[in-house]
Amino acid sequence: MSVEVRDYRPGDEQAWLRCRVLAFLGTAYFDDVCTSKPVPRRGAALVAVDDDAASGERGPAIAGVLDLSVDGSLATIDTIAVHPDFRGAGIGTALFEQARIRAAALGAVTIDAWTRDDEQTLAWYRARGFAESEHYLHVYADYYVSAAEPPAAVRARPGLQPMKVFLHAPLAREAEMRRTFRRVHVCRRFAQPVTGT
């Protein structure tokens, strides 16, 4: 397998979307689906392309994607996703190394990312030198899990029935949230200095 990391091009969009949705499918972000590629205001949009696979109607064979936003001295990884068929082959690391170089070139001194509670992903960030901080909760109140969940989260306006509610909550309320709602994620920040290597 020969994989090249390069800048995203408009013709990559369909393959980019498919890579991201498949990468997230088995994770805590399984329902975080984009139907068009977000455009970072200032930063970098990188793709890892499998040079051995034929380029099809939906664009090149994209094995991994990384979007980076730079705001002053802070670079944030908005998306990092490696297609499940290409995991564990160094693609995520290659994307991250390139992102770090771009972050340094744009004047960032810190690079960070926010993620939920997938053990393999957490291990990946730690092994890449990120330190963990700043935790809070992502909570879903879903009528189809229990009719009692949405009313436990919000007060409905007359004539409106909340079916699914997404909430942020402080980590200190984790036990209470888990007693009340089935889907609760701990979201946390990973950060490290940008070295520009």
Ligand SMILES: CC(C)(COP(=O)(O)OP(=O)(O)OC[C@H]1O[C@@H](n2cnc3c(N)ncnc32)[C@H](O)[C@@H]1OP(=O)(O)O)[C@@H](O)C(=O)NCCC(=O)NCCS
């Ligand atoms: C996390 C992720 C980007 C890593 O990319 P990758 O190309 O598989 O990782 P690399 O090959 O560069 O690194 C391999 C390491 O990642 C670990 N790893 C993490 N998730 C893995 C997975 N699902 N499959 C295989 N290895 C995985 C391996 O254990 C290996 O550890 P080691 O270096 O200590 O041996 C990728 O697994 C992924 O897309 N996960 C799902 C999407 C996601 O959670 N994105 C982050 C949301 S903020």
